[in-house]
Amino acid sequence: MTPVAVMVGANRIVQAAGIIHPLGSADLSPADEKTLRRRIVEQALQALRTEVVKPTVFTRE
Amino acid sequence: MRGAPRLRRGGPNVGGLGAISGPHVIDVVDGAVGAARAVQQALGDAGTVVATVICGDNYAAEHADRAAAELVAVVAAARPDLVIAGPAFLAGRYGVACGALCAAVQAQLKIPAVTGMHAENPGVELYRRQVYVVPTGSEATRMLDEVKRLVALGLKLARGEAIGAPAAEGYFARGVTRNVVVEAAAADRAVAMLLDKLAGRPVASEVPRPAFPRVPAPRLIKTLEGATIALVTDGGLVPRGNPDGIEALNATRYGAYSIEGKTGLDAAQYDNPHRGYDTTWVKQDPNRLVPVDVARELEQSGAIGKLHETVYSTVGVATTLAHSARMGQEIAEKLRAAGVDAVILTST
Amino acid sequence: MRLELRWCDVEELTAASATRLAGRRLEVDLDALRALLSSDARLTRIRLDLVHPDERCRIGRVFDVIAPRAKVDGGEDFPGVLGRVARAGHGRTLALSGVAVVATDQQTENVGILAVIDMAGPNAVLSAFGRTHNVVISAWPASGVDRSDYLAAVRLAALKTSVYLAQTARDAKPDRVEVFELPPSPRVPVELAHLPRVAYVFQIHSHQRPTGLDEGILYGDPVRRMLPTIVHPNEVLDGAVLRGFMGRSVTTWATQNHPMIRALYAQHGRTLWFAGVVVTVAHATEPERVRSAFLTAGLVAHTLGADGAVLTKIGGGAPHVDMAQAAAQCEALGVRTTAVVEDMSTDGSAEGMLLFDFPGVDALVNVGSSQEPITLPAMDRVVGADDLAPKLLGETRTTYGGLCGAIEQIGATRVMAEVR
Numbered sequence: 001m002t003p004v005a006v007m008v009g010a011n012r013i014v015q016a017a018g019i020i021h022p023l024g025s026a027d028l029s030p031a032d033e034k035t036l037r038r039r040i041v042e043q044a045l046q047a048l049r050t051e052v053v054k055p056t057v058f059t060r061e
Numbered sequence: 062m063r064g065a066p067r068l069r070r071g072g073p074n075v076g077g078l079g080a081i082s083g084p085h086v087i088d089v090v091d092g093a094v095g096a097a098r099a100v101q102q103a104l105g106d107a108g109t110v111v112a113t114v115i116c117g118d119n120y121a122a123e124h125a126d127r128a129a130a131e132l133v134a135v136v137a138a139a140r141p142d143l144v145i146a147g148p149a150f151l152a153g154r155y156g157v158a159c160g161a162l163c164a165a166v167q168a169q170l171k172i173p174a175v176t177g178m179h180a181e182n183p184g185v186e187l188y189r190r191q192v193y194v195v196p197t198g199s200e201a202t203r204m205l206d207e208v209k210r211l212v213a214l215g216l217k218l219a220r221g222e223a224i225g226a227p228a229a230e231g232y233f234a235r236g237v238t239r240n241v242v243v244e245a246a247a248a249d250r251a252v253a254m255l256l257d258k259l260a261g262r263p264v265a266s267e268v269p270r271p272a273f274p275r276v277p278a279p280r281l282i283k284t285l286e287g288a289t290i291a292l293v294t295d296g297g298l299v300p301r302g303n304p305d306g307i308e309a310l311n312a313t314r315y316g317a318y319s320i321e322g323k324t325g326l327d328a329a330q331y332d333n334p335h336r337g338y339d340t341t342w343v344k345q346d347p348n349r350l351v352p353v354d355v356a357r358e359l360e361q362s363g364a365i366g367k368l369h370e371t372v373y374s375t376v377g378v379a380t381t382l383a384h385s386a387r388m389g390q391e392i393a394e395k396l397r398a399a400g401v402d403a404v405i406l407t408s409t
Numbered sequence: 410m411r412l413e414l415r416w417c418d419v420e421e422l423t424a425a426s427a428t429r430l431a432g433r434r435l436e437v438d439l440d441a442l443r444a445l446l447s448s449d450a451r452l453t454r455i456r457l458d459l460v461h462p463d464e465r466c467r468i469g470r471v472f473d474v475i476a477p478r479a480k481v482d483g484g485e486d487f488p489g490v491l492g493r494v495a496r497a498g499h500g501r502t503l504a505l506s507g508v509a510v511v512a513t514d515q516q517t518e519n520v521g522i523l524a525v526i527d528m529a530g531p532n533a534v535l536s537a538f539g540r541t542h543n544v545v546i547s548a549w550p551a552s553g554v555d556r557s558d559y560l561a562a563v564r565l566a567a568l569k570t571s572v573y574l575a576q577t578a579r580d581a582k583p584d585r586v587e588v589f590e591l592p593p594s595p596r597v598p599v600e601l602a603h604l605p606r607v608a609y610v611f612q613i614h615s616h617q618r619p620t621g622l623d624e625g626i627l628y629g630d631p632v633r634r635m636l637p638t639i640v641h642p643n644e645v646l647d648g649a650v651l652r653g654f655m656g657r658s659v660t661t662w663a664t665q666n667h668p669m670i671r672a673l674y675a676q677h678g679r680t681l682w683f684a685g686v687v688v689t690v691a692h693a694t695e696p697e698r699v700r701s702a703f704l705t706a707g708l709v710a711h712t713l714g715a716d717g718a719v720l721t722k723i724g725g726g727a728p729h730v731d732m733a734q735a736a737a738q739c740e741a742l743g744v745r746t747t748a749v750v751e752d753m754s755t756d757g758s759a760e761g762m763l764l765f766d767f768p769g770v771d772a773l774v775n776v777g778s779s780q781e782p783i784t785l786p787a788m789d790r791v792v793g794a795d796d797l798a799p800k801l802l803g804e805t806r807t808t809y810g811g812l813c814g815a816i817e818q819i820g821a822t823r824v825m826a827e828v829r
C-alpha cells in the first residue's frame with residue numbers, strides 16, 4: 001500500500017512485509033521472523049536519519 | 062421570499078463610525094441599499110430584500126469570530142429565507158468574510174446562503190466545501206449579470222430544489238461526492254472512455270486527480286543513539302476489551318497505551334478490531350504489528366536513545382481524511398510535548 | 410471458441426408439484442429441490458422461499474446471487490466446483506432470464522458484511538435482483554461444520570439450484586440465442602487489422618482475506634498466490650469463474666453476465682478487436698503486487714499485443730491500488746488504460762476518492778461509493794433473515810454497499826459518484 005502513502009505525502013516510507021503481518025511473516029520460523037522484524041525496524045531508523053525532499057520509498061533488496 | 066444581502070462598506074472610515082478598531086462596525090439597513098439594489102433588481106417579483114447588512118471588512122478579518130457572531134445575530138433578527146453575500150470579486154478579505162458569514166448562517170440558523178467571487182479570491186478555497194460559491198469576474202463591471210447568477214442559484218437553494226452539477230448550475234466544485242444513477246452502465250462507459258483515449262479524443266475522467274499538500278520532511282537533529290523514538294500504528298492494536306472503544310471502521314478515536322517496562326507485546330493482553338485485513342497473525346503476535354520487542358532490544362543495546370513509553374493506536378480502515386488528519390495532529394502534539402524526536406508508524 | 414447461450418425469459422415463478430418451464434412460467438417442486446440440496450451433510454435444515462418483484466419484501470443475510478445456467482450436450486456445469494474440471498465456454502448453455510438464485514448466510518453473527526435485497530420501494534430499481542424472481546436458499550450448518558466448509562456448502566447448494574432451474578429449459582424453444590465467438594488473439598483477418606486491440610484485465614479475487622482450500626474461484630482453484638494468466642472470455646461467461654466467499658463487491662451473477670466482456674464483445678470487429686482477458690488476483694504483500702503488475706502488463710502488451718486495456722478490481726483499498734499498479738505498468742509499456750474504480754472516500758470528499766496518483770492512470774470510471782448511506786423503507790415481509798426480521802421490517806439505514814447488486818465493481822451497474 002505504499003502508493004497511498006506516497007500520494008498523501010508521507011515523506012519516509014519503508015516497505016513492510018505484508019498486509020496481514022507488517023513486521024512478521026507466517027512463513028518463517030519465530031527466530032527468522034524476529035530477524036526480519038529487526039531488519040525492517042533498522043531500515044526505518046535508517047530512513048529517519050536520511051534526508052529526503054519528497055515522498056521516498058525505502059525497499060529491501 | 063426574504064433576502065438579506067451583505068454589502069461591503071467602502072473602507073474602514075466611511076460613514077463616521079470611527080476607526081478600524083472601533084467596537085461596532087456592523088450596520089443593518091432595511092431594504093436594499095447600494096449593491097443590494099442589484100440583488101433586488103435580479104430578484105424581481107420572486108423576493109424582497111428585507112435587509113442589507115454592512116460590515117467593515119477589516120473588522121470582519123481581524124475579529125473574525127466576533128464579527129461572524131454579530132452578523133449571524135443581525136441576520137437572525139431580519140428573518141430572511143435566503144442570505145446572499147457579495148459578490149466579492151477579487152477583494153480577498155471581503156470574500157473570506159462572505160464565505161464565513163454564509164457558513165455560519167447555514168450552520169447556526171439553517172438558512173440557505175450563497176455567495177459569489179472570482180476564482181482567485183482566497184474565500185473560494187476556504188469555503189467552497191461548505192458554501193455554494195458562484196464564480197464571478199474580477200471586478201464589478203457587469204454587476205447585474207453577476208448578481209443575476211447569484212440570485213438564480215440562491216432562489217433554487219431557498220426553494221429546496223435539487224442542485225445539479227457545478228458546471229451546469231454555475232458554482233465552484235465543492236469537492237463533495239454523491240451517488241447518482243446515470244444512463245449507461247460503468248462497463249460501457251469504460252469501453253467508450255478507452256476508445257476515446259486511444260483515438261486521442263478528450264477524456265472526461267469520473268474521478269479528479271487528488272492534490273494533497275506537501276509536508277516538508279523534518280530532519281532528525283539528534284543521533285539515533287540520543288533520540289527518543291515512539292511507535293504509532295493504524296493497524297488496530299488495542300488492549301483486550303478495547304477500553305477506548307476504537308471503532309472497527311471509520312474510526313474517530315485513538316488510544317494511548319503504556320509499554321513501560323514491557324520487553325514485548327503479550328498476545329494475551331491485546332486484541333484487534335480492525336476490519337480491513339485478516340488480523341489473525343497480528344493477534345497471535347502483536348509484535349508483528351507494533352515491534353515493541355525489537356525496539357526494546359535496540360534501546361537496550363543503545364542503538365536508540367529511548368523507546369517512548371506510550372504507543373498510540375487507531376484503526377485505519379475507511380477512516381475519513383478529516384479524522385485521520387485530526388488524529389495525526391493530536392498525536393503529534395502529544396509526542397512533541399513528551400520530547401519524542403521521531404516516530405515509526407506501522408500500517409498494514 | 411464458440412459459445413451459444415440459449416435464453417428462456419421467465420416472467421412468473423411459482424411453487425408446484427413438479428418442476429417445469431411452462432411458457433414463461435417457471436414451476437418449482439420445492440420439496441424435490443429441498444431433497445436434492447439436503448444430500449450435503451454439511452448443511453442441516455434447508456429452507457426455500459420464493460420472492461417476487463413488487464412484493465414488499467426484503468431479503469436479508471444475502472451472501473451471493475447465482476444466475477440459472479445449465480450445459481447441454483454433456484458439458485460440465487461450474488467446472489471444478491460443481492462439475493468436473495473441463496473446459497467452459499464452448500457448446501450450448503441454457504440460461505433463464507428473470508430468475509435469480511439467492512444464497513443466504515445463516516451462520517455469521519457479523520451481519521454487517523452481508524447485504525439485503527429490496528423487492529419494492531425506491532431502491533428496488535438500483536439492483537438487478539429487485540427485478541428478478543428470486544429463489545432464496547437458507548441453510549444452516551450441521552454441527553461442527555466450520556466457516557469455510559459451510560460457505561462452500563451454501564454456494565454449492567446455490568449452484569445446484571441454478572442448474573436444476575435452468576435444466577427446465579432443455580426442451581423449450583429459446584426466446585433468444587446469443588453467440589459468443591472469438592478466435593485466438595493473433596488470428597485477425599487482414600481487413601480488421603486496423604482496429605485497436607483491447608484487452609480486459611479482470612481481478613478475480615483479493616487476498617486481503619486469504620482463500621480457504623475449498624474456496625474455488627477459477628475452475629475450482631482457490632487462486633492463492635495466482636500469477637496473472639490468460640483465459641478466453643467465454644470461459645468467464647460459462648461458469649469457470651465464481652466469486653469467493655468474502656466481500657460484497659461483486660456477485661457471481663454479475664460475473665456470469667460479465668458486463669465488461671459483453672461490452673467488449675459488442676464492439677468487437679466494429680470499433681475494436683477484443684484481444685483477450687488476463688485474470689489476476691490482488692496480493693497482500695508489496696513484492697507480490699509489484700511482480701503481478703509487471704507480469705500483467707507483459708501479458709497485455711507483449712502476448713496479447715494490446716493497444717489499450719480496461720481494468721476492474723474486486724474489494725476495497727488494497728485491490729484498488731493493486732489494479733492501479735497494473736494499469737501504471739501497462740501505461741509504461743505504451744498500453745493506454747481505463748480503470749473502473751470505486752469512490753473510496755468515506756466522508757464524501759473528492760480528495761478521498763482515489764488512493765493513488767500514477768502517471769497515465771488518468772482515465773477513470775467510477776461505480777459510486779459503497780459507503781454512502783441510503784435509507785430503505787419499511788417492508789411487510791423479511792426472508793432469509795428471521796433473526797434480523799424485527800430490524801429489517803422497519804425503515805433501515807444501510808449503505809449502497811449493503812444493498813446487494815446496487816454497486817457491482819465489474820461495471821454492471823449505473824450508480825456513479827458525481828463530484829459536485
